[in-house]
Amino acid sequence: MAAQATLHCLTGCAIGEVLGMVIGTAFGWGNVPTTILAIVLAFFFGYSLTLRGVLRAGVDFRTAFRVALAADTLSIAVMELIDNGVIVLWPDAMDAQLADLLFWGSLAISLALAFFVTTPVNKWMIGRGKGHAVVHGYHH
Template identity: 65%
Template sequence: MTSLTRQAVTATLHCLTGCAIGEVLGMIVGTALGWGNAATIVLSIVLAFAFGYALTLRSVLAAGLALDAALPVVLAADTASIASMEIVDNAVVLAIPGAMDAGLTSPLFWLSLLISLAVAFVVTVPVNRFLIGRGRGHAVVHQHHGHHH
């Protein structure tokens, strides 16, 4: 595996962590509250971006950047990655028959989330590889904390 591909996989795993936390939490909350599909998906997407950005923000702040300098770095680093992951993730869940109507106790609910996140990961690695190869995406974060994989 090339260094660039390894960096892309690492960046995508990082993105997946934040996205999965937000996505699963949003699906759980929306389903538990009996919300419709659209409201549940919107909540999941908002939370996926929030958790994804928060995880990167934490590492950039820990590297010593001030909040006002860290925010643009986080937005530049994660927006394309989270967006591609969320588009694929939600498209897969919507494509699985009955997934959006499955309850929290249904194996279909959890299996569809697992499958959607796995597919989103596979699709997002090349997106991150492309961005990092051009000095964008997570490469921006690495420039600020000397943290190279």
């Protein structure tokens, strides 16, 4: 269940991260605004995926939004910390362009590492009835 929750989180984060990095890099933005955009979009898409599922269960938007915040905030935050930390620490990754293998390779590896670090966080939360354990209550 923790791996599935983390994969769900990774999907939203990856969509946001990749989109943010591509937009910022394509427009020639600096590292800070590009990273901020990527993080904002990662949270947006991460929450959106959870919202979609909870809203489908017939829950009102306010409740669904609270469920998404409770379920995903820590998971997305850890994933973003690891993902962006790897990119920042990887030599020359912050300066790589869209056509560079380094851009895509460092992004893929950073997301994979974020998955492995975040899975135990989700397991811990689910074991305490928090995180995606709350979301699963709305799917049944």
